[in-house]
Amino acid sequence: MSSVTNHDERPNPDNLDDPGLSETKTERVSYLRAGHTLRSWLFTTDHKRVALLYMMSITFFFFIGGIAAAFVRADLLTPSADLMTNEGYNRAFTLHGVIMVWFFLIPSIPNTFGNFLIPLMIGARDLAFPRLNLLSWYIFILGGIFTLFVLILGGVDTGWTFYTPLSSMYANGNVVLVATAVFIVGFSSILTGLNFIVTIHKLRAPGMTWGRLPLFIWSHYATSVILVLATPVLSVTLALIAAERLFGLGIFNPELGGDPLLFQHLFWFYSHPAVYIMVLPALGVVSELVAAAARKPVFGYKFVAGSSIAIAVIGFLVWGHHMFVSGQSIYASAVFSFLSLVVAVPSGIKIYNWTATLYKGDISLDPPFLFAMGFIGLFVVGGLTGLAVAMLAIDVHLHDTYFVVAHFHYIMVGGTVSAYFGALHFWWPKIVGRLYSVVWGRLSAMFIFIGFNFTFFPQFILGYEGMPRRYHVYPEQFQVLHDMSSIGASILGIAYLMPAVYLYYSLRYGQPAGNNPWNVTGLEWTIPSPPPKHNFDEIPTVDGPPYNYPVRKEAKHA
Amino acid sequence: MRELPKVQTPYVDRAQQHEAGIMGMHIFLASEIMLFGGIFMAIAVIRQAHSQEVVEYSKELHYYLGAINTMLLLTSSFLVAAAVHMSRHARRKAVLALLVSAAFLGLLFLGLKGFEYWSEFQEGRLPVAGGMEKINSAPGRLFLNLYLVSTSLHAVHLTIGVIALLVVAGRIYTRRSALPQRSVVVETTAAYWHLVDIIWIFLYPLLYLAR
Amino acid sequence: MKTGVLFSVWVALSALLVATVVASFFLTGIPSLAAGLSIASIKAGLVFWYFMDLRGEKGLVRLSAVVAILWLFIFFLLVAPDYLFRTV
Ligand SMILES: [Cu+2]
Numbered sequence: 032m033s034s035v036t037n038h039d040e041r042p043n044p045d046n047l048d049d050p051g052l053s054e055t056k057t058e059r060v061s062y063l064r065a066g067h068t069l070r071s072w073l074f075t076t077d078h079k080r081v082a083l084l085y086m087m088s089i090t091f092f093f094f095i096g097g098i099a100a101a102f103v104r105a106d107l108l109t110p111s112a113d114l115m116t117n118e119g120y121n122r123a124f125t126l127h128g129v130i131m132v133w134f135f136l137i138p139s140i141p142n143t144f145g146n147f148l149i150p151l152m153i154g155a156r157d158l159a160f161p162r163l164n165l166l167s168w169y170i171f172i173l174g175g176i177f178t179l180f181v182l183i184l185g186g187v188d189t190g191w192t193f194y195t196p197l198s199s200m201y202a203n204g205n206v207v208l209v210a211t212a213v214f215i216v217g218f219s220s221i222l223t224g225l226n227f228i229v230t231i232h233k234l235r236a237p238g239m240t241w242g243r244l245p246l247f248i249w250s251h252y253a254t255s256v257i258l259v260l261a262t263p264v265l266s267v268t269l270a271l272i273a274a275e276r277l278f279g280l281g282i283f284n285p286e287l288g289g290d291p292l293l294f295q296h297l298f299w300f301y302s303h304p305a306v307y308i309m310v311l312p313a314l315g316v317v318s319e320l321v322a323a324a325a326r327k328p329v330f331g332y333k334f335v336a337g338s339s340i341a342i343a344v345i346g347f348l349v350w351g352h353h354m355f356v357s358g359q360s361i362y363a364s365a366v367f368s369f370l371s372l373v374v375a376v377p378s379g380i381k382i383y384n385w386t387a388t389l390y391k392g393d394i395s396l397d398p399p400f401l402f403a404m405g406f407i408g409l410f411v412v413g414g415l416t417g418l419a420v421a422m423l424a425i426d427v428h429l430h431d432t433y434f435v436v437a438h439f440h441y442i443m444v445g446g447t448v449s450a451y452f453g454a455l456h457f458w459w460p461k462i463v464g465r466l467y468s469v470v471w472g473r474l475s476a477m478f479i480f481i482g483f484n485f486t487f488f489p490q491f492i493l494g495y496e497g498m499p500r501r502y503h504v505y506p507e508q509f510q511v512l513h514d515m516s517s518i519g520a521s522i523l524g525i526a527y528l529m530p531a532v533y534l535y536y537s538l539r540y541g542q543p544a545g546n547n548p549w550n551v552t553g554l555e556w557t558i559p560s561p562p563p564k565h566n567f568d569e570i571p572t573v574d575g576p577p578y579n580y581p582v583r584k585e586a587k588h589a
Numbered sequence: 590m591r592e593l594p595k596v597q598t599p600y601v602d603r604a605q606q607h608e609a610g611i612m613g614m615h616i617f618l619a620s621e622i623m624l625f626g627g628i629f630m631a632i633a634v635i636r637q638a639h640s641q642e643v644v645e646y647s648k649e650l651h652y653y654l655g656a657i658n659t660m661l662l663l664t665s666s667f668l669v670a671a672a673v674h675m676s677r678h679a680r681r682k683a684v685l686a687l688l689v690s691a692a693f694l695g696l697l698f699l700g701l702k703g704f705e706y707w708s709e710f711q712e713g714r715l716p717v718a719g720g721m722e723k724i725n726s727a728p729g730r731l732f733l734n735l736y737l738v739s740t741s742l743h744a745v746h747l748t749i750g751v752i753a754l755l756v757v758a759g760r761i762y763t764r765r766s767a768l769p770q771r772s773v774v775v776e777t778t779a780a781y782w783h784l785v786d787i788i789w790i791f792l793y794p795l796l797y798l799a800r
Numbered sequence: 801m802k803t804g805v806l807f808s809v810w811v812a813l814s815a816l817l818v819a820t821v822v823a824s825f826f827l828t829g830i831p832s833l834a835a836g837l838s839i840a841s842i843k844a845g846l847v848f849w850y851f852m853d854l855r856g857e858k859g860l861v862r863l864s865a866v867v868a869i870l871w872l873f874i875f876f877l878l879v880a881p882d883y884l885f886r887t888v
Pocket residue numbers: 302303306349350352353
């Protein structure tokens with residue numbers, strides 16, 4: 032960890048009379064202290080403050096979604112329906128899915144770390160449209176309020192996928208309200224993506240060429256393209272669902288001449304790329320963490336950067352792999368199966384290049400690195416099982432089983448949430464200006480990894496043996512595996528709460544971080560932590576490649 | 590003395606701010622294209638599955654009213670494009686006149702569209718309660734439903750466009766947006782207006798002229 | 801002079817509108833659809849190129865203006881094998 036000596040006054044954790052939170056000189060002029068009123072936060076256009084607003088809101092939704100998951104796992108402890116009714120169980124997993132996907136995972140890394148770091152990393156004073164950025168947060172909150180409203184009214188039972196004709200004709204819940212909530216939150220995504228694209232194009236500091244951009248920026252650029260091009264299709268689809276339910280539009284109703292599969296095409300045209308909205312920012316984070324841990328230039332920078340763009344583009348061509356058993360034409364299925372195998376290539380490129388970057392690196396086992404390792408392990412498992420379900424023949428057996436549930440949780444929770452925590456542990460000193468306990472950080476990284484595997488690995492076996500998803504009554508032979516999964520989930524839940532404790536402690540008593548506690552490259556580490564309101568006193572000029580660590584020469588053996 | 594507009598926070602010069610504004614609007618328009626893309630997909634699927642009924646019910650629509658409306662939009666687009674040209678040369682009065690007349694043509698479009706809905710309702714061919722006695726096949730009704738959804742979604746966009754044109758005209762009239770320095774507000778609003786026009790250019794043959 | 805160009809584009813657009821209406825009187829089925837869509841595409845191209853002034857913009861703006869059209873094309877292209885060959 033850092034050897035930065037900081038002569039600023041700081042709180043003394045051993046002195047019980049010290050109330051903590053005393054300020055260092057850097058903090059006094061930082062963005063955190065630029066206005067103390069609630070108003071100065073709610074009407075801020077500072078990208079760093081908007082990032083914190085987002086961070087607080089998505090943490091809140093992560094809790095709600097987590098509580099819904101806890102209900103689901105508790106009910107699955109026994110083969111019978113003893114905790115919830117069938118209807119109640121449907122509502123619990125739907126709520127879990129809707130909240131986790133649209134109110135946590137999609138905004139998780141881009142809207143917090145992306146918002147905070149993109150201007151810092153490219154040497155800009157803010158995003159291209161600061162007021163639009165704040166507006167997107169308000170839109171997000173409005174969508175969130177709608178969702179909470181649905182929760183109070185009793186929820187919805189369609190699953191997060193809103194499949195027709197269940198959602199359009201038979202579901203009892205508040206489908207229209209929840210569709211409205213997701214419709215609203217979509218505009219927040221679109222505005223964020225738009226803002227990022229223009230920022231990355233137009234606000235790079237002098238000398239910050241495309242070949243010098245941090246990989247975090249490349250992956251956020253790719254993410255933003257998906258946000259802008261895919262989200263509107265979801266919006267219009269949800270609007271059609273609402274029209275179908277309210278006015279009997281008929282477009283998804285076969286009795287009226289419509290086609291329920293059209294819904295699935297429209298929905299997955301958004302929702303498969305949406306998986307990459309969740310995972311591309313995570314890949315960007317891990318690229319940063321790996322380079323920082325190895326303290327070496329990233330191996331194959333151009334390939335890692337290009338693979339982000341390739342994932343974004345190819346990710347649009349594979350949605351039909353969700354429809355192999357839906358009755359779509361087998362020719363379409365064959366095309367989609369092939370394209371789904373292709374999209375694994377750029378992800379593989381990233382993994383190989385990370386490994387090569389770490390090779391003979393100067394690795395320190397800091398918490399961010401452990402989270403990055405956890406990410407890579409879980410992402411590889413999730414990715415490889417993804418290849419399995421992308422194969423037409425295998426999918427017929429595994430479709431709609433716990434195998435699929437385990438697969439996408441490995442990607443979205445094992446992958447994205449691990450990367451989110453990795454990012455939190457890496458940039459926390461930059462965001463708040465204080466160091467946290469590295470030991471506790473390492474412990475929570477390990478507990479999250481263990482708890483996660485404990486929860487979801489048994490689900491691969493469950494699914495392979497035929498346990499279908501979305502049922503809470505099951506044959507007794509599945510109980511052992513289900514119980515393992517539920518116990519793992521409680522470990523995972525506690526592990527997710529651990530950082531809240533020591534990060535809060537660091538906020539009050541942590542040692543001031545200094546500009547660059549990890550001794551790494553990147554423009555964001557050249558300015559004080561926490562950064563001043565306008566980031567850079569003078570816009571920096573970039574004159575070298577990213578990750579410009581000195582290359583160590585090995586002594587040749589005679 | 591004329592006060593030059595200040596460059597806002599993240600920007601270093603006015604050209605950069607101008608380019609960012611134009612690019613932001615084009616990306617927003619890309620998302621609008623994708624939004625209507627879902628509707629076009631639905632129209633395509635229905636056309637493929639029930640081409641006979643689609644043609645039959647398309648023939649009942651007032652194609653000449655649609656043609657007049659297309660003409661109104663094309664003309665308004667021409668006026669708006671001319672306004673952009675004038676704003677770069679700081680011809681303030683000309684810009685005002687062009688923007689307001691384009692907005693007026695937009696309102697005419699909306700009025701005519703409203704009249705069209707009303708007459709379809711009278712004829713029993715509008716798929717709303719009390720207005721569909723003459724619709725007697727399910728696919729036909731589905732086609733008219735899509736007609737109503739897509740044209741009304743377009744009308745909503747056009748209404749926003751009319752408001753935007755008038756707001757920009759107001760800003761130029763009160764000199765809150767100085768020309769030619771802030772011609773970007775005219776350019777971005779114009780781009781939006783053109784896109785709403787382009788969407789109609791596609792909706793018109795697909796809905797009114799299916800044969 | 802510049803407005804002169806815009807005016808001729810307006811004339812061309814009006815002519816194309818007449819063409820699309822006239823074509824609908826004579827053509828049916830696929831040819832009719834093809835005529836309608838290709839005339840609409842030409843009109844949209846004229847609006848993009850002259851009215852929206854992509855002619856005078858940089859490559860980047862041109863790209864962001866057409867990328868969605870390309871994406872929609874991909875969408876239609878990949879949906880087609882399902883609807884054209886579906887058996888149930
Ligand atoms: Cu998928």
